[in-house]
Amino acid sequence: MAFRRGGDTLEKLELIYKGAEAYLFKSTFLDTDVIVKYRLPKPYRDPLLDRRIRRDRTILEARIIARVKELGVPVPALYMVDPEKAIIIMEYIHGIRLKELINHANISTIETYVREVGRSIGIMHSAGIVHGDLTTSNIIVKEGTPYIIDFGLAQYSDELEDKGVDIHLFLRSLESTHPRFVDRLFKAFMKGYEEIVGSRGKESILEKVREIRMRGRYVEERRLRKQ
Amino acid sequence: MIILGIESTAHTFGVGIVRDKDPFILADVRANYIPKEGGIHPREASRFFATKAHEVIKQALEQARISINDINAIAVALGPGLGPCLRVGATIARALASFFNKPLVPVNHSVAHVEIGLKLTGARDPVIVYLAGGNTMIIAFNDKRYRVFGETLDIALGNLIDVFAREVGLAPPYVRKGVHVVDECADKGSKLLDLPYIVKGQDVSFSGLLTAALKHYKTGKYRLEDICYTLREIAYSMVVEVSERALAHTSKNEVLLVGGVAASRRLQEKFKLMAKIYDASVHVVPPRYAVDNGVMIAWTGLLAYKHGVVIPVEKAVVRQRWRLDEVEIPWRS
Numbered sequence A: 001m002a003f004r005r006g007g008d009t010l011e012k013l014e015l016i017y018k019g020a021e022a023y024l025f026k027s028t029f030l031d032t033d034v035i036v037k038y039r040l041p042k043p044y045r046d047p048l049l050d051r052r053i054r055r056d057r058t059i060l061e062a063r064i065i066a067r068v069k070e071l072g073v074p075v076p077a078l079y080m081v082d083p084e085k086a087i088i089i090m091e092y093i094h095g096i097r098l099k100e101l102i103n104h105a106n107i108s109t110i111e112t113y114v115r116e117v118g119r120s121i122g123i124m125h126s127a128g129i130v131h132g133d134l135t136t137s138n139i140i141v142k143e144g145t146p147y148i149i150d151f152g153l154a155q156y157s158d159e160l161e162d163k164g165v166d167i168h169l170f171l172r173s174l175e176s177t178h179p180r181f182v183d184r185l186f187k188a189f190m191k192g193y194e195e196i197v198g199s200r201g202k203e204s205i206l207e208k209v210r211e212i213r214m215r216g217r218y219v220e221e222r223r224l225r226k227q
Numbered sequence B: 001m002i003i004l005g006i007e008s009t010a011h012t013f014g015v016g017i018v019r020d021k022d023p024f025i026l027a028d029v030r031a032n033y034i035p036k037e038g039g040i041h042p043r044e045a046s047r048f049f050a051t052k053a054h055e056v057i058k059q060a061l062e063q064a065r066i067s068i069n070d071i072n073a074i075a076v077a078l079g080p081g082l083g084p085c086l087r088v089g090a091t092i093a094r095a096l097a098s099f100f101n102k103p104l105v106p107v108n109h110s111v112a113h114v115e116i117g118l119k120l121t122g123a124r125d126p127v128i129v130y131l132a133g134g135n136t137m138i139i140a141f142n143d144k145r146y147r148v149f150g151e152t153l154d155i156a157l158g159n160l161i162d163v164f165a166r167e168v169g170l171a172p173p174y175v176r177k178g179v180h181v182v183d184e185c186a187d188k189g190s191k192l193l194d195l196p197y198i199v200k201g202q203d204v205s206f207s208g209l210l211t212a213a214l215k216h217y218k219t220g221k222y223r224l225e226d227i228c229y230t231l232r233e234i235a236y237s238m239v240v241e242v243s244e245r246a247l248a249h250t251s252k253n254e255v256l257l258v259g260g261v262a263a264s265r266r267l268q269e270k271f272k273l274m275a276k277i278y279d280a281s282v283h284v285v286p287p288r289y290a291v292d293n294g295v296m297i298a299w300t301g302l303l304a305y306k307h308g309v310v311i312p313v314e315k316a317v318v319r320q321r322w323r324l325d326e327v328e329i330p331w332r333s
């Protein structure tokens, strides 16, 4: 596959990830490494509906990435969006996923990263944006800075529930990847979050997270879903 | 081993008798409560059940050509479902168990929908899609339980199409010759209107779609056939999409459709198109066992009883919101 636009050609598309919704390719564009995210057409949807969904989600994801970047949160730079083709081209983040890093770097370094992630999420939540799939696999650390990726499930939302789910999912992924230091790391995350939203904001979200966890289903299933 | 099972969670009072050899179904008798108008009235349904119960049980024993003494245990659906309806089944099951001194086996209605689907289709380890009047769930077995991968955040798929059909005057009856009236109407439509498609992660939400579809209808500006078409396309596609995610994430290679809405041909077609991408097979529970029935309760009761699942009569209380993921499944590994 090759995409062209205004004479710029994507080179050496290399499929790196096959998801249910999208394929991700690594490529180069204007001499930089990029990620091409292509949302696949689905044969089971009415063609018009299919185009509408892929277009809307592409636009939403791109808008949110752009908006979050404006807020100063480290996320991939957006290079190109083609809603009709359902393609997003963004900066390739050269780094290591937090999920892998967490088992190799020392714990106080990880704490610094996680606190930074807490700040990023605090900034997003304050701006009415939720990530929707916040796990340690969706954070890539590059040169000491944790970048947040995968805004495919992100939404504009000011609901405490949606924000609580973000925090809960992150806690969940800490529990499954690094059970020994969950408490320390979650504290670090919440410290960063509190730096942005203040102590009342922090308390109310923690209350919500507790409530979500009490509902039970999240406790097991959400984690399973991520595996 | 012979088990008698009682179903009374919603609109059907059903008694099934099964054994642990094929053919396993010895009896299958049902009394269906059909509301004169509107949706189900739980109290009215429960009164109807109470008047029919005796006859249904008697007929089931006759059909199986056995006496109650030949039965090893009584299984009963204790939930989830409507309180008054559930209590009729529970009361009768408790009475039978104590009077005839039989063990009592608690059965979760949702688990029973799944188990009868597995039994009748031969699917081994599928992603299970449970689409009924009160439930919309994407399920897979993992580590001793059926786990919920996704579900509706508000109303169920069956509820969506039933309420819409009723509100626009297409129903009752909801199903004619095995085809839901919304499906029938949708087959005559073709134009996709602007109605909301709401998938949040692995979950779906139908209430906004219902409200928007009814609003479109009330303006009088759109053909009902096109509204039905759009409603159906969107609702079914949403369910297929979240099922696809579960299939991709679990790397399983079978899909099993259970629950009343599984009978929809259009829905099955969509699932087949999706499964093809993953080389997965699609299994559908036969329509007669897609809807509520006593056989599925008896069959699940049999599996449970063989693994020592029994409940003291005094503890056999109904649980209206009993989730299927709360149930340990010792008969699968």
Ligand SMILES: Nc1ncnc2c1ncn2[C@@H]1O[C@H](COP(=O)(O)OP(=O)(O)OP(=O)(O)O)[C@@H](O)[C@H]1O
Binding pocket: A017, A019, A020, A021, A022, A023, A024, A035, A076, A090, A091, A092, A093, A094, A133, A137, A138, A140, A149, A150, A151, A152
């Ligand atoms: N900008 C990026 N830089 C480097 N790697 C990336 C980038 N974006 C995505 N990836 C890699 O591709 C993988 C999948 O990307 P992403 O999570 O965006 O896709 P997805 O379709 O949402 O997947 P899923 O549905 O499984 O969450 C990531 O886990 C990451 O390894």
Ligand SMILES: Nc1ncnc2c1ncn2[C@@H]1O[C@H](COP(=O)(O)OP(=O)(O)OP(=O)(O)O)[C@@H](O)[C@H]1O
Binding pocket: B009, B010, B011, B080, B081, B109, B113, B131, B132, B133, B134, B135, B157, B158, B159, B162, B174, B175, B178, B179, B180, B183, B259, B260, B261, B262, B263, B264, B265, B290, B291, B292
């Ligand atoms: N052929 C069909 N096509 C589509 N939908 C159907 C068909 N037959 C039945 N249904 C729908 O199935 C639903 C009833 O299914 P079922 O009896 O399994 O559910 P329930 O007992 O009402 O709910 P639950 O199992 O969630 O407690 C109704 O919404 C009905 O309209």
Ligand SMILES: [Mg+2]
Binding pocket: A133, A138, A150
């Ligand atoms: Mg992802």
